[in-house]
Structure formats: C-alpha cells, structure tokens
Amino acid sequence: MTDASGTTAIVAGQPRPAALPVGPAGAPWSSGVRRGDDGAVEVAGVGVAELAADHGTPSYIVDEADFRARARAYRTAFEAAFAAVGTGVDVYYAGKALLTVAVARWAREEGLRVDTASGGELAVALRAGVPGEAIGLHGNNKSDAEIVRAFDNGVGRIIVDSLAEIDRVADLAAERGVVAPVMVRVTTGVHAGGHEYISTAHEDQKFGLSVNAASASGTPGVSERPEEAAAPGPIVPAGEHPAGGVPSSGTDSPAMTALLRILERPSLHLLGIHSHIGSQILDPDGFEAAARAVLELRADLAARTGVLVDEVDLGGGYGIAYLPGEVALDPERVAKDIASSVADVAARLGTPLPRFSIEPGRAVVGPAGMTLYTVGTVKPVTVGGDDGEPFTRLYVSVDGGMSDNIRPALYGADYHAEIVGRASEAEPVLARVVGKHCESGDIVVHQVMLPGDVRAGDLLAVAATGAYGRSMASNYNMLLRPPVVAVRDGESRVLVRRETEDDLLGLDQG
Ligand SMILES: *Cc1c(COP(=O)(O)O)cnc(C)c1O
Numbered sequence: 001m002t003d004a005s006g007t008t009a010i011v012a013g014q015p016r017p018a019a020l021p022v023g024p025a026g027a028p029w030s031s032g033v034r035r036g037d038d039g040a041v042e043v044a045g046v047g048v049a050e051l052a053a054d055h056g057t058p059s060y061i062v063d064e065a066d067f068r069a070r071a072r073a074y075r076t077a078f079e080a081a082f083a084a085v086g087t088g089v090d091v092y093y094a095g096k097a098l099l100t101v102a103v104a105r106w107a108r109e110e111g112l113r114v115d116t117a118s119g120g121e122l123a124v125a126l127r128a129g130v131p132g133e134a135i136g137l138h139g140n141n142k143s144d145a146e147i148v149r150a151f152d153n154g155v156g157r158i159i160v161d162s163l164a165e166i167d168r169v170a171d172l173a174a175e176r177g178v179v180a181p182v183m184v185r186v187t188t189g190v191h192a193g194g195h196e197y198i199s200t201a202h203e204d205q206k207f208g209l210s211v212n213a214a215s216a217s218g219t220p221g222v223s224e225r226p227e228e229a230a231a232p233g234p235i236v237p238a239g240e241h242p243a244g245g246v247p248s249s250g251t252d253s254p255a256m257t258a259l260l261r262i263l264e265r266p267s268l269h270l271l272g273i274h275s276h277i278g279s280q281i282l283d284p285d286g287f288e289a290a291a292r293a294v295l296e297l298r299a300d301l302a303a304r305t306g307v308l309v310d311e312v313d314l315g316g317g318y319g320i321a322y323l324p325g326e327v328a329l330d331p332e333r334v335a336k337d338i339a340s341s342v343a344d345v346a347a348r349l350g351t352p353l354p355r356f357s358i359e360p361g362r363a364v365v366g367p368a369g370m371t372l373y374t375v376g377t378v379k380p381v382t383v384g385g386d387d388g389e390p391f392t393r394l395y396v397s398v399d400g401g402m403s404d405n406i407r408p409a410l411y412g413a414d415y416h417a418e419i420v421g422r423a424s425e426a427e428p429v430l431a432r433v434v435g436k437h438c439e440s441g442d443i444v445v446h447q448v449m450l451p452g453d454v455r456a457g458d459l460l461a462v463a464a465t466g467a468y469g470r471s472m473a474s475n476y477n478m479l480l481r482p483p484v485v486a487v488r489d490g491e492s493r494v495l496v497r498r499e500t501e502d503d504l505l506g507l508d509q510g
Pocket of ligand 1: 094096097138276278279280315316317318359360361362363467
C-alpha cells in the first residue's frame, strides 16, 4: 500500500477487508516505518526485533528524522505564510509533549525555540544548551524559585497567568534589579479540540485572563465588542512608555486589567499577548477566532495607552492523526489561513501586524513516536447478550499500560496498534489492548482489529505515542518507566534509559 509521499505503509501485513485504511501520509505511523516482505516492521532502518532485543519492552521509539522533518515543516510553513503578509514568526517546541536533552537539541537545530512549564523542564532545556533567550516559561502556579531561575538564565519570556503573579514577578524582578520580559496569557472564549471549536463568553478553567469585560463584573452574557476599535493614539513601543500610565477602570476585562498593571511596573517589560486554545485541533477556524480577539485586545490597549505590543503568541494544539484514515492538520494550510486572517483583522483595526509565535508540541513529536510492547496474556471475553448479539472481544495484555500511556484512561484517547514482529494470515478479530495494571480502565487501545492468532511473545506497536506518553508516565504498580530510544539511519540510541528497581528503591528512605 502506498501513500501520497510514495512510502509503503505499515498495513502490508493486513491485506484483509477488516483492516483499516491508512491515511494520506502513512498516518498514524512515523515516516520511517516500513513493513518488510517477511511481515516484520522496521523504523528508520532498525527492525523491531532488534529494538526489543537491545532495549527490552516496553520502549518508546522516536524516529529522529521524522521529528526533525515535522519541526522543519512547521517552521518553514509559518515563516513563509507570515513573511507573505509582512511579519515574522517564531516557533516554540512545547517541551511538555516530550522533553529530553537530545530532543531539545533537535528542536534547536531545526530552528525552533523551546517552551517550558516548570523548573524541571527548564533544567532540561538549559542542559541541552538552549540559550535562555530562546526559552519561554509557562505555568499557572510558578514558584518564586522557578521565576528567579528564569531571571538568572535570561529566559526570553515569562508568560504570566494571573494578577497575583504579575505582582510577584514584578516584585522579584525589582528586588534583583532586573526587567522581566512578560506576556499575558489571555482566554478568548474560544475552545478548540477535535474537529470543532466552540466560542463561549466565559471561561471556567484555571488558565489565563479573560478578554471578556463581563468577566470582571460577573455579568453573564457575551462581550459586545465594537466592530471597529477606537483609532489608536500615538503609538510607542512597549517598554518605552512612561510607567504609571493609565489606571484600570474597574469595568475592564481581566486581560486588560493585567496589561495595564504590567505597564505600571517598571520592572516588567510587556512583550505581548498569549493565547492557547486547546489541543488536538483539526479545524483552523478556532485559531483564527482567537487571533482576532487577541488583535482586538491589542488595539484596545493601544487606543487606551498608546502602547502597541510587539508580539502575539497563538499557542499550540495542532492536531495529528492517531488512527488510520485520520488526517492531521496541514501546517502549510493552517499557516496560510491564520496569516491571511490576521492580516485582514489588523488592516481592519488599522494597526500594523505584530510578530507572531506558535507553540506546537504534539504535532512535532506525536507521530514521530511509537511504543513497542510484548504481548502476554490473550483472553477472549464474551460481551453483550441482553439486547444485542453477544460478541467476543479479544483482550490482549501487554507489558506496560496506563503507566506509560495515561491518555486513554485520562480522556478516552484512541490509538492504533499492530502486531509488528511477523506476518499473519489469520483472520483479523476485534481486540482490545490492555496493560498490566490493577485497574480495569487500564486500556491502551480501546478497539482494534488484530490477527486472530495473536499470542504471547508477539511484538505489538502502538502508533503516534511520541507526545504525552513518556512525559505523563508514572510508576503505578511500581512499574519501571520505559526508555526513550531514538532511531536514525539504521542505528538506535538510548536518550533516556529504562528505570531500574534501584532507581525506585533509591527514593524510598525506609
Ligand atoms: C500544551 C501547550 C502547548 C502544546 O500543545 P500541543 O497540543 O502539544 O501542540 C502549547 N502551548 C501551551 C501554553 C500549552 O499549554
């Protein structure tokens, strides 16, 4: 089976009608995945049997060339689209998806910056040699130590998330005689994820400050934003404004109040406005709606204070294919859509375009990764019978589970799995891949067709686990967290080693 890019997709071992079709880019597998004539799969030229023998199972396998190609695709697509409307863009790799020293270096080598959301993520980025100015620090509850560490390492932007944090960052910066570069994380009422987005007036979640003025007074209803913002006054670059300018009126939105508060603090430099609307977004409309709200807020601030902030960040959330037949968001298309829409909005508002930034995580590393497991217990379970026909579901247990991939248990995420160590002529059967944990919700793949002769000892791979697998892993049931193994040009290399019982017992002080 051949996809649009001419590569052979992994379904070659499943030529049966029950097998699912494969998406246009060989999705959901990384571009280095091939199934050979003997039915065994290799990744970037390394066979899965060799990977299992050298590194054990379960293991996270990351296709380095695929990661780099996706990082590059996002950067070049956005740079081209935003250059075409006369502005620039920076791409930050959202490190929380998967952050190791090597992964941070790959991102950097492909021209990306790195976003962090804790002291630990910051430590990994710094260990990788990412310069402070190319790092962002996020978080709705940063500690003083994290904030000071950002100052000490010259972190390029701290994304502030509350009025209290603005005061805390300002005070800490003033005490140290530094000026902290900050962006304000706002909520626009646009929530996106999956195939749809919804726009609501009110946000009921912990992140950000609402652009909706009604949020300040608690009045329900949608903010009535005039179509045309007031003509901006004389514009001075952010940071060159006289401190102590325009006070908040009390009916301002929380986002406007935050921006005004930052302008009052000489120890803060207001870089711009940040919006992250969700994850696994497959429809670009949500990005455009959020960008519009952010540009309107920027114009409102300019009209009020004369300060036109330089930067707007549109966050991450670019969706990928997890299942055969799903189609990932195309970076070129989404970049063009967003660029032309922000150009229109800025023209309507009469403001020059800011510099933009985006923060893809999943879209860069998700499809580059897969998890390799060994099958253990295989158990047919007869299901239903009351009002429907009873049917048999084959429970296929693997040597990991919710400790190495919490997403199915956490939010019902779907994945695709195949038997990758051999070919099978057996009729496919309805299967559920489960882990070895003491939870019935310990499901790895809810529903997948696997060859009916699947048996203990088979190698099974789950596709597109590169994002939020290792980074959300736990030691539940005292399982040892699997290694992260990079593959490239026929060679494999351990990026993060497998935990040992000594690692676990070393933490236990008796
Ligand atoms: C999680 C997150 C991202 C990355 O999201 P993806 O869905 O992995 O692209 C980007 N920005 C912020 C602020 C985030 O919290």
